[in-house]
Amino acid sequence: MSTGLSAAPTASPTLVFGTLTAYQRTAALRAAIDLDLFRAIGEGPGDVAYLAGRCAASVRGIRILCDYLTVIGLLNKEDGRYVHSATSRAFLDPRSPACIASTARFLGNPEMCEPFLRLTEIVRNGRSVLAGEGSVEPENPVWVEFAHSMAPMMAPMAAPLGAIALEGLSGPLRVLDIAAGHGLFGIEVAKQHPQAHVVALDWAPVLEVAKSNARAAGVLSRYEVLAGSAFEAEYGGPYDIVLLTNFLHHFDPPTCGSLLKKVNASLKRGGRAVALEFVPNEDRVSPPMAAAFSLVMLASTVSGDAYTFHELASMYEGAGFERVSAHPVPTGPHTIVMGLAA
């Protein structure tokens, strides 16, 4: 057609409508988690009256919420009763060891969500509307929430990261865990390697969470904390391994480069800088979760991004690392990027 505007067979107004109302999906899942609905689904007969009583909620509200959660694939409905889907049983019932319901607290934190209400302005200006350095402003309390609530989502990545970081190493090792957060990654290295001594670096209130997790994991005697900024703290060292998990994406390439130089200086020759990152392909639009993460960095930082492997390798090499390698994590959307100090 002359206008070039005719719809191809796959054109879908439903995709437009579904996107404009996608925020309702988030609201429904948050409400269900708040109401402890998934525990009730797992324990009970699953009829509306039971669930309403168990969640101290109205019959109308529970019925409509459960129907909606069924529509979006998070519950099943059988003979008028609501039962777990495979997904809700594994990842939303608090009795499941794989439950990630707590992530709703960080992902729903106003600091992370509110910038999206002003996304037009953010796209215009090219940076977060959050004050100062955005989510990485010093001592931002959002990272305490991250440490508390995001560990279950990161847990599946810990074992593969530990294995790659430690592969072929033996004897006493010193490990620095930069932006340790919940501490899971450094703790995992300590668990996998009984001669590893871990120094966890983060803001002091965040380190309380990491220490508590290290105690629970039985590695506290080999766990040390260093409070402060990754850019300003004296790292000590020399280290065999430095972990940089979910950190580089908050900053622009020159800042990442400076940090990697500092990391390099703290490593023994041949020591390993091990990052965990969302790494999109060179097209920057696949795979979906890694590529989509850039938008979170646009909304919440001044100049962060989800970097391609090519970009990360340049930063590493510019900071004096060699043999930079990428290891996609089979159990999650992340990629482990490792370089050796030259």
Next chain:
Amino acid sequence: MSTGLSAAPTASPTLVFGTLTAYQRTAALRAAIDLDLFRAIGEGPGDVAYLAGRCAASVRGIRILCDYLTVIGLLNKEDGRYVHSATSRAFLDPRSPACIASTARFLGNPEMCEPFLRLTEIVRNGRSVLAGEGSVEPENPVWVEFAHSMAPMMAPMAAPLGAIALEGLSGPLRVLDIAAGHGLFGIEVAKQHPQAHVVALDWAPVLEVAKSNARAAGVLSRYEVLAGSAFEAEYGGPYDIVLLTNFLHHFDPPTCGSLLKKVNASLKRGGRAVALEFVPNEDRVSPPMAAAFSLVMLASTVSGDAYTFHELASMYEGAGFERVSAHPVPTGPHTIVMGLAA
């Protein structure tokens, strides 16, 4: 397993994460519409520099936004340039006659969105947190926005509704269009039937929009307006057809029943009450759009719902209608429900 909590093969943490971050999809599409990005995509070479200039936005912002829109299926990326997908070409480029971008204004109206920020409380209490009668509080200005911005989404339903309402009728007809909004449905009946005279009922500021649309459609000489509440206005009549489009779902069944009695009294014997509704199947969890609509009614009304055909037929029959029939609209998620005045 004894816990009953093991994950089936289809269990997906990605579905949980994707739902908790689904609000970002809404934000991205709203921002793109605000920035007039889809017009720029349709007109230009689609490189980041061009789009940033055209949208008066930053390069970083546009690049990340366009990549994100590509990830969620709303744009395509070819050799580093962004081009329309079939969906964005047909439904988001303002040059397309089928463009529904304006619906973002109603769907993103704070009155419609903000209750979802308090959905836990709404599920507990079983009703909207909006004051009074919620979205159907008298003279609520949200319906002026609806009339202005939702017409393109309703347009594909107008022709089928007109055809069903008019089937087999001839000669002069009087038509009442209750809660006329944009007026599209009554106007369509007037266009399909040159001897139809339409009375449009709605709040006065809403009727300004309907009248303007009737003028543009060339039917103003057969178009009359009646300002007020559907529950309180004198309908006049007798009518051959009464339209009730997107209206019954805002109220509970007794209220719908009373209204249908009033409608019945205004119709000639054998006259037609023609509703356009989201009608879920008896399972209330399919088809997706109709079933999901209940949540909007939970969030924005005191006691509205998306009713099944069985429930609607009961309301009609209780109000003295017979031969109640359902006609799913092939061009949209709605169903036309018609009953004849006994």
